[in-house]
Amino acid sequence: MSLKVLNPNAEVLNKSHALHMNINAAKGLQDVLKTNLGPKGTIKMLVGGAGDIKLTKDGNTLLKEMQIQSPTAIMIARTAVAQDDTSGDGTTSTVIFIGELMKQSERYIDEGMHPRVLVDGFEIAKRATLQFLEKFKTPVVMGDDPDKEILKMVARTALRTKLYEALADQLTDIVVNSVLCIRKSEEPIDLFMVEIMHMRHKFDVDTRLVEGLVLDHGSRHPDMKRRAENCYILTCNVSLEYEKSEINAGFFYSNAEQREAMVAAERRSVDERVQKIIDLKNKVCAGNDNNFVIINQKGIDPPSLDLLARAGIIALRRAKRRNMERLVLACGGEAVNSVDDLTPECLGWAGLVYEHVLGEEKYTFVENVKNPHSCTILIKGPNDHTIAQIKDAVRDGLRAVKNTIEDEAVVLGAGAFEVAARQYLVNEVKKTVQGRAQLGVEAFADALLAVPKILAENSGLDTQDVIIELTGEHDKGNVVGLNLHTGEPIDPQMEGIFDNYSVKRQIINSGPVIASQLLLVDEVIRAGRNMRKPN
């Protein structure tokens, strides 16, 4: 071997060995993830190095948490994670699709076909499928007043693949409402404006949407009110604590009076700032029994807290930066960076501010706000792994709704698209292709069927029966999906099963690319400094 001459320590896999390694890795990864797919998929339990538990059905989480070592598997996993980054869903499908493409290719390669020909076929099929997707998608008009029903259907479809049914249905409304809440026309949706907060409390079904904000800390002074109605909210980023000067300063005094004077002087500038806030409070709250709440990004030291408490002001310190942004969106007003020119216009408004204590943790709820553009999804659950599971699902649900609004289109789900695309490829595209690339198209078409097949398998149905039934219906011109409870064909439109257009597009786009790359590898070389690690 020529390489051995160059570096006697290098390891080389060539030709069919390399190919088979890639194919095996892809199939292996597919095997791991395939039980996750769909609403009937099962849950995996991940145990971390520290013994922490994570329960998940989400392909993306699984890929991230599993420490994969095989280079091929890493490549596939990265594609899937990229899938999640761009569209927020469809990781499991991507892995399955790639695995299936490799599996189909294996058959042809074993019969002596050159991978290059297959790859050409994939390319043609990919382009055709994308065109077909454009025709197949169901356009949705979003405008100023989006159709809530369709958004709910999409969210439900996404959530049901991550959580059990009852919980998914409950979260559907929460997710859709929260996205609609933060949506401003003419502006891209920033999902970060939906705060996701969790509390270890009660049950998972107690998860709710708070129109307003929930902060995960409380006021630090025992005499401040725990609950206040009709509140002015001052959002600010002003330090209300004594700060040491940058240079190394010291005081010299020769008697106790002088020292007292210095103690007083030291605090004066901080006290002045506090006084300005108190003045504003007295101005806006004079003659009514409204309350005043300060939420400060910087610190407030105990003497200042004391002054504020005496003035009847609720003060929260060290709020998260992101929350400052959200606060302004939720309550109105503006975030101020200095107390010099405070006006009542800077103030926001909330109908109710209260503190909730759970064991050691404090939470502050800012609720009943006017016209909010930011909201909080408050996740509850009895333990951390439940909360983590819901959190992942909520994030995916939010993305699904956002995608729908941005795509202005949805795709029929429950495997309907895959079957339809496969029939289109086999019946129409294949005939227009010249030569051996036809086989590539065929392999691609068969690989598309992986998704409905695995859906059926996970539901304990007979895969062959299901596929034959589905393709039969499609040949008759009916667009049908799979009913996971009975194994009968159903109309996804009637059942409200819709997938994201962008998710499907991304899968069709990235799957064949990575599969082609893997197929075209003919040598795997491991050489380099680290290869001689002790065993």
Added chain:
Amino acid sequence: MVGFSMQPYGIQAMLKEGHRHLSGLDEAVLKNIDACKQLSTITRTSLGPNGMNKMVINHLDKLFVTNDAATIVNELEVQHPAAKILVLAGKAQQEEIGDGANLTVSFAGELLQNAEELIRMGLHPSEIIIGYTKAINKAIEILEDLVEEGSESMNVRDKDDVISRMRSAVASKQFGQEDILCPLIAEACIQVCPKNPGNFNVDNVRVAKLLGGGLHDSVVVRGMVLKSDAVGTIKRMENAKVAVFVGGVDTTATETKGTVLIHNAEQLENYAKTEEAKVEEIIKAVADSGAKVIVSGAAVGEMALHFCERYKLMVLKISSKFELRRFCRTTGAVALLKLSQPNPDDLGYVDSVSVEEIGGARVTIVKNEQGGNSVSTVVLRGSTDSILDDLERAVDDGVNTYRAMCRDSRIVPGAAATEIELARRLKEFSFKETGLDQYAIAKFAESFEMIPKTLAENAGLNAIEIISSLYAEHASGNAKVGIHLEDGVCRDVSTMHIWDLHITKFFALKYAADAACTVLRVDQIIMAKPAGGPKRDAPAGMDED
């Protein structure tokens, strides 16, 4: 490392070394169930008033002798991931209600054990989950039905009412002593119950453990018991006003470093004098404001102490911030940051502050009879630390039960009467179902039998006999018949006065069913290589809490 050229097929090859991967029914589901079963057999023998104590020694070599399931499972440091889910359910119950953790863990274990039988029969876990979910929903419905009539409204300030509801919770921890403990706990709780009972704060009932004496010597103090001595020589003060200073009683200091600048000897002499004059001025001001007791949150300076003595001020030091806050609540004082003359409004009031010697330890007893809903303390006496710890847990459970009843005072029959009734009605329900779920529902119903069975077994009775006679009674319509553990017969609970809170049962059953379903839902476990770190058998540091 696996040979590069010999990549085996499958997931094992793709993961880093040290990973373990379990999947499928035999490897994952049944193993999980087995682990959970093991855990629940441990807790089960501690269930109920006749439950046995466990001796647990944790990694810090601390000894626990208890039958409180929450403590046991906490200190066991369960490693198995599935069993951990049960532990978490128990903890959630402990946090939510503060009682019933044993019921949660044991019942979840029983549910899983029965699920195993179903799996061996050939049912798929997902079918069992559907059945269990249906069953728990039905069970909750039935539980609502079993609520004792007229118990929705109770007077949370009526001692007898409170005791009757608290009794079974305390009895399950300290059987035979509930008649001594319950009145104490009830009294302490009622004293601090605010106007709106929903706002009852568990933190307001304190426990002070003092070694020596016996349980009979335990008392309730309306106020606080501080486990420290007074700083000065004045050890007793009555009907006194109190000033609280967070920042310590000493000379003031600037944040920036200060240096005393002295030019000549005269100044040196004068400096000490001005200091003294300053401190005296302040202490005098405090004394003039009417305060007779000074409480400091930080160090008390020698010089300040001297002047306090001179002005006949009693000085206490409370270094814990939370303790200080409670003290403020007890006395109604406003904590001042700096040592200065307090406003009359900021002063608190105590009936008496006195240092007493109890069992060799000096404690400061702060009493405030008129304080209303402030703080009360249960002073527990016992011969050993572990007995005191166990008594404390019983008191905690009792106080938590009080909080729970403030929120929802509905009660259901105790002494396993509720469980048998649930089992009976759920069985009837299962006959009406047509699908495969009926088997799961029937097993769910059967799981309830575990509770009377365990109660009877722990009391040394014949479980089968008891259960069959319970069923017989319930079938004839006596839904309130439970086990009388001392006599070993079945009797109506209303004659025995054993009631459980509905809310405790509700959460326990729900958490248990949730945990069982979660364990059943898992079909694959991927375990990372345990992270390195300090070895468990080596002392892990000072983080004992």
